[in-house]
Amino acid sequence: MELLSQYGLFLAKIVTVVVAIAVIAVLIVNLTQRKRQRGELRVTNLSEQYKEMQESMSASLLDEHQQKQWHKAQKKKHKQEAKTAKAQAKLGEKADSGKPRVWVLDFKGSMDAHEVNSLREEITAVLSVAKPQDQVVLRLESPGGVVHGYGLAASQLQRIRDRQIPLTVTVDKVAASGGYMMACVADKIVSAPFAIIGSIGVVAQVPNFNRFLKSKDIDIELHTAGQYKRTLTLLGENTEEGRQKFREDLNETHLLFKDFVKRMRPSLDIDQVATGEHWYGSQALHNGLIDVVSTSDEWLLGLMEGREVLNVRFLQRKKLMDRFTGSAADSADRLLQRWWQRGQQPLS
Known part of the structure; x- marks a missing residue:
């Protein structure tokens, strides 16, 4: 019996030490993250990506000898470009193509529109850097959500x-309700033929458990x-x-x-389309x-x-605890969106 008691005490000490180490590790990680920036801005040159893909496809159509010559020429070209860029950097010159830029942003909205951050x-x-000849394209996908969240996004x-910078919103899948609230701010809205558009309406529902409790x-x-x-309550x-x-x-x-x-689209017959209905792109x-x-x-x-197309993404740094709780919340949010879309749309 005494042996079991001592063994239990030993296990308790081990657990205490492990918990203490875990707490200290979490504190160190949180302190480290606080010192870091709140996020990271990434800029991807979509024009260069497309050009590289095009060149790669063209090279794949050549015979073996031609491919060797092509790769040799590409290596020489890249070496010369690197040399020129290095020389410009030494002289303090900024590498600028001189072309107008298209800034591409992405917004895949959830129910609470937290992506607005x-x-x-x-x-x-x-x-901070856009010029008058530039323009912005937002690739939007959202079935809508809370009014205040999407109001801020708009x-x-x-x-x-x-x-006075031209703004175009493109929709490949869905821009409904709060999603359309965002889209209508644009100078031009571009939609895929079968994208879901509209749903200019407001909906709210509250379950009530009063009879069950009684x-x-x-x-x-x-x-x-x-x-x-309080107007309507749960309980x-x-x-x-x-x-x-x-x-x-x-x-x-x-x-x-x-x-x-x-106000955003004055030519629109608002009474005809603000019925809560949605339409396909065409x-x-x-x-x-x-x-x-x-x-x-x-x-x-x-x-x-004739333009340089650049994709801009801001990646927020998540705290250690947010990585666990956030993934569960995102999964639930995606499930709600899928239910909404299935409930609104026929299957094909």
């Missing part, structure tokens, strides 16, 4: 228009200061007055949504919701002639 950094970075895009003889007390501090008994106020708030939000879209063109039917790939390829 990266979007605001990307837009700030682009506006306001971030408005910063580009306020600087059946279990559980009372819920809710105290508020202010007549409409308390909802009133018809509260329901009416909740519907009024929804209608008011819908009216703000409609006014915003109408139908959306007929209704005036978009301007061009095309994929984002085709649109960007068309812009590469």
Whole structure:
């Protein structure tokens, strides 16, 4: 018995030491991360990527002897370019192609639109160097979400228009509800033929467990200061007055949504399209919701002639704990989006 007691005490000491080491490691990691920058800005030259792909495909069509000659010429060319760049760097000259630039941003929105944190950094970075002859293309994918989140995202895009820099939004899959709120800020909206567009409406639902709790003889007390501090609740008994106020708030939000879209696209028959319905790209063109039917790939390829196309991404650094909790939240969010899309769309 004494042996078991000593063994248990020994295990307790080991566990204590391991936990202490783990806590110290977490503290060190957090302190290290605080010292780092909040994120990293990455710029990718899409024009160069396309050019390299094109050259690689052209080389693959040559015979073996021609391929050897081509690779030799490419090696010589790259060596000369590196030599020129080095000479310019020594003289303090900036390497500038002189071509107008197309700044490409990506926004794949979730229900809470937390991606706006990266979007605001990307837009700030682009506006710090963009010239009047440049333009911005946003590749957008979102079924919408919370009003305040997507309202902020739309306001971030408005910063580009306020600087008189042409803004194009391309949609390959979906820009509905809050997603369309963002898209309509653009000077031009480009949509793939079968992309989902529109859904200018507002929806909210609240489950209520009051009857279930009553059946279990559980009372819920809710105290508020202010007549409409709570309209509908999860656990308390909802009133018809509260329901009416909740519907009024929804209608008011819908009216703000409609006014915003109408202000961004004055030629749009807002009463015809603000019914909460959605359309495919070709139908959306007929209704005036978009301007061009095309994929984002085709649109960007068309812009590469005489322009330099650059993709800008801001990658946020996540804390150690956020990496675990964030991945679970993202999975749940993607599941909700899939349910929404399946519930709204027929399967083919």
